[in-house]
Amino acid sequence: MAKRSTLVSGATAVAVLAALLGRAVTVHSVGPTPLIYRVIANNNDLDAVEGLAPPGRTVELWYRQRNFIEGDLVAGSADPFSWCAWKNNGNRVMLGWTQADANGLWRFQHLRDRNTVMILPAGPGANRCLGGIYTELLPRACDSPGVNCTAWSVPVLHNLNVRKITPTVGAAAGSVSGALQTAIAVADGPNDGTEPTDVVDVDQNGIDTTLPGFVAGQRVTWKCGAGGTAVCPSVAIHDASTAVTPDPEYPFVLGTIQAHRDGGSVIAAAAIARGEPLGFAVNVNVRFRGRLDVNLGCDRKLPFDFGLGYLF
Structure with missing residues (x-):
């Protein structure tokens, strides 16, 4: 992963500030039910x-979680997907409430300071519940807190499968339905540099089912072989650390699916063992984007942005 220092001019700083402000004031058509289009996790935890x-x-923003064992849906498979028990007996937990501004924008920030919600696994689990975390993010619009609120509705996760196609290539496959925007990614480290020689640590595939050729909310399946809706993403499992230049990597191979619709979003993440020693391991900081045409600001126009440093 190459590193280059960058000098930001005054004009560039002004442009960056304008972009940040633009994200807060851009006007978009808004339906009656809240829609999540941006989520941030820092150090594996939900933060914004x-x-x-x-x-x-x-x-109001609520959530609920459960674990799962990553795997496929093939009958008789040696690596089947399966659900584990709900956290908190399946009861939803309220994270807080706020008010949509004149443009319909609402946001929750610094969530790690109030109620820690871990949405990314701490380590690989393979055939154990430890390795997979499923999170529902549940916004609802009310006249006032708890009064005349809209109903929650979330996409359906059918499965997430993180595996090695070869000993040095990791891939993620899976399936969801009921989502307007959805995406899958596999990563063995944060985003890479821009040099031609950089080894890619992240591969992702996003689908907007509202576009021509799809049916809104249709089932989307990423497969590494024949069939499905789209091809599964894959990355080379590689640590480019040297004696003098560390290459930050995750201590596992991470597969992630995000899916969004009016009334709720789901994030599923699962980790498997890398199978190689690491020179420099880091926690996961990632920005999830549902709609890429809403208040983009300084965000990268990608469904997933795995960063090395703290994300805002």
């Missing part, structure tokens, strides 16, 4: 959520 709702409405 941003979305749209009718202007002036109170927006």
Whole structure:
């Protein structure tokens, strides 16, 4: 992973500030039910959520979680996907409430300071519940907290399978339905540099089912072989650390699916063992984007942005 220092000029700084402000004031059509389009996790934990709702409405944000064992849906498979028990007996937990501004924008920030919600696994689990975390993010619009609120509705995760195609190539496959925007990624480290010689640590595939050729909310399946909706993403499992230049990598191979619709979003993440020693391991910081046409600001126009440093 190559590193280059960059000098930011005053004009560039002004442009960056304008972009950040632009994300807060851009006007978009807003439906009656809240939609999440941006989620941030820092150090494996949920840290920020941003979305749209009718202007002036109170927006509550709830969540619930369960573990799963990553795998496929093939009958008789030696690596089957399966669900584990719900956390908190399946009861939803409220993270807070806020109010949509005049443009319908609402956001929750610094969530790690209030109620830690770990949405990315701490280590590989393979055939154990430890390795997979499923999270529902549940926004609803109300007249006031708890009064006349809209209903929650989330996409359906059918499976997530993280595996090695070869001993040095990791891949992620899976399936969801009921999502307007969805994406899958596999990563063995944060985003790479821009040099031609850089080894890619992240591969991703996003699908917007509202576009021509799809049916809104249709089932989307990423397969590494024949069939499905799209090809599975894959990366070379490689640590480019040297004696003098560390290459930050995750201590596992991480597969992630995100799926969004009005009324709720789901994030599923699972980790498997890398199978090689590491020179420099880091926790996961990642920005999830549902709709890429809403308040992009300085975000990269990608469904997943795995960063090395703290994300805002």
